[in-house]
Amino acid sequence: MSYQRVENVLYHAPAWIDPAAKLVLIAVAAKLAGTDPERTVSMGQDDLVAAANVDHRNVRRALARLADGGIEIRVALSKDKNGDPVYAHRGSVGQFRVPWFPKPDECGCPTCHKGGRQRPPSSARKADAKAGTSAPLSEGKADSSAPLNPRKADAGGQKGGRQRPPLPTNQASKPSIGRPENAAHATSHTQNRADGSSIRTPLPESLQLIVDTLADADITEVEARAVHSRFITERKPQGTRLFHLVAGEGGIPWRTALAGIRADAKAANIAKIAELGRSAPCPHGQPGGDQPHPRTGEPLCPLCRTGTPAPDPDQPKPVETYRRLYTTTHERKPGLDLMAAVGQQHHELAKRGATPRQLDAVAASAAINGHDLITELRQQKERASA
Numbered sequence: 001m002s003y004q005r006v007e008n009v010l011y012h013a014p015a016w017i018d019p020a021a022k023l024v025l026i027a028v029a030a031k032l033a034g035t036d037p038e039r040t041v042s043m044g045q046d047d048l049v050a051a052a053n054v055d056h057r058n059v060r061r062a063l064a065r066l067a068d069g070g071i072e073i074r075v076a077l078s079k080d081k082n083g084d085p086v087y088a089h090r091g092s093v094g095q096f097r098v099p100w101f102p103k104p105d106e107c108g109c110p111t112c113h114k115g116g117r118q119r120p121p122s123s124a125r126k127a128d129a130k131a132g133t134s135a136p137l138s139e140g141k142a143d144s145s146a147p148l149n150p151r152k153a154d155a156g157g158q159k160g161g162r163q164r165p166p167l168p169t170n171q172a173s174k175p176s177i178g179r180p181e182n183a184a185h186a187t188s189h190t191q192n193r194a195d196g197s198s199i200r201t202p203l204p205e206s207l208q209l210i211v212d213t214l215a216d217a218d219i220t221e222v223e224a225r226a227v228h229s230r231f232i233t234e235r236k237p238q239g240t241r242l243f244h245l246v247a248g249e250g251g252i253p254w255r256t257a258l259a260g261i262r263a264d265a266k267a268a269n270i271a272k273i274a275e276l277g278r279s280a281p282c283p284h285g286q287p288g289g290d291q292p293h294p295r296t297g298e299p300l301c302p303l304c305r306t307g308t309p310a311p312d313p314d315q316p317k318p319v320e321t322y323r324r325l326y327t328t329t330h331e332r333k334p335g336l337d338l339m340a341a342v343g344q345q346h347h348e349l350a351k352r353g354a355t356p357r358q359l360d361a362v363a364a365s366a367a368i369n370g371h372d373l374i375t376e377l378r379q380q381k382e383r384a385s386a
Contacts (some may be wrong), residue, residue, distance in 0.1 A: 005098060006030040011023060011109030012101040020054050021062040027051035028073060028096045037100045040075050044093040045248050056247060057212045073098055088248050206243045213251035217258060227257045269294045275301060285308030316360035318346050325367035338372060345373040 009025045017025070027048055031041040048059045066073060072350065075095035078084035088094045103112060201220075210231075211224050219227070231253060237243060246253055272294040282289030282301045289301025299305050322342050326334045334342075346359055356364075359373075366376035 007109070008101055009106065011112075012103055014069070014071075014101070015104075017071075018062075020052065020058050021066050023052035023054065024048055024059060024062045025066070025071075025073065025098055029037050029098045029252075030099065038097065040095045040097045042093050043048065043096050044244065046244060055212060056209065057215055071099065080091060088245075094248070127374060206237075209210075209240070209243045209247045210251065210254050210327050213247045214254055216353055217255065219258060223258060223261060226261050227254050230257045230261070273300065284308070315356045318356065318359040318363035319343055321360050322363040322367045326370070329368050330370060334367075341372045342366075349373065 006026055006029045009022065009029045013022060013025060028041060028043065030051070031043060031047075032039055045056055045059060049056055052059065052061070052062075063074060073096050074085075074087045075093065075097060076087055078086045080086055121137075202208075206222060207228050210227055211219060211221075214224070214227070231237070235242060235253070273288075276288035276291040277300075279288035279291055281287045281300070282304050284301055284303040286301040286303075290299050290304050292298065293300055319339075319342060323334060323339065342363070346363070349359055349362075350356075362373055362376055365380070366373050369376060369379075371379065
């Protein structure tokens, strides 16, 4: 382990990096031996979860935020058929490395403040030279000095000093990194869903991996358990190793299973609704309208859902009057577009205060003349003013 790498991340990493992403950087830097910025280390996602004290989903988000900011710490092992980088293969773990961050302006970290040398390791300077950039140098004689040697660090100009990162002022308030109970935190929380349901805690590790990986799909606990059961039946995994590998690859088999489960549930709902449609009509005349929806539990009829009282059987029905008289007068049924217009106009005129009997009279006249309701009212007004 090179404490220089950890100090470099602590004090010289860009200010836009959020705490979770910085913990991930520190977790990788702490595993790197030596000062070569091109050196890589093999780490599984569980290692990052335990070391950075965040769950799997936040680790993936932190890696994505770093990559979006130009800091790609994952090492591509190959490319897929589309030319996109592949960072892990089945049965393998990811490779990571951390860049050497240049000293920011007016840096006040202990090493810079006391005049310590801040040149990057020689391998970092060679890499910068290849990229056409210059390595960050301190002022004065430190410009031509050798890379900082942890055994001979310059502590305020005195020989034999050893530069160490300062201890936190409040040790009790700092999260402990790498403790087993922190690694289990991802399996000990409740996730609330958009439909108001929640996932109880704790869940088995394999099931929690499915929940975290498919969180962007708004998966429920019932769906997660169905995906879990289907995956075990098809793949017969031994332990949680295969679950971790699938989670690291984005959970593609789980997403496919979830899509199939939701399609089956939708088809079952449609079949159930069709079966309910053969039931007795609700007070508003819709077959099975007072029956509960198989998914939401609310009545199928929208008027039943809003508590609208049943229509008075003694009141006229203008739309039905229009259909009956039109068919009798013209010896054919009115077209669907015409009936849709009549129904919409009936609704709008009723909202404006027209009574059912007034609308029934207009509907009868309009049906005989072959007009919609608005056209009939307009022509009646023109005849009255002529």
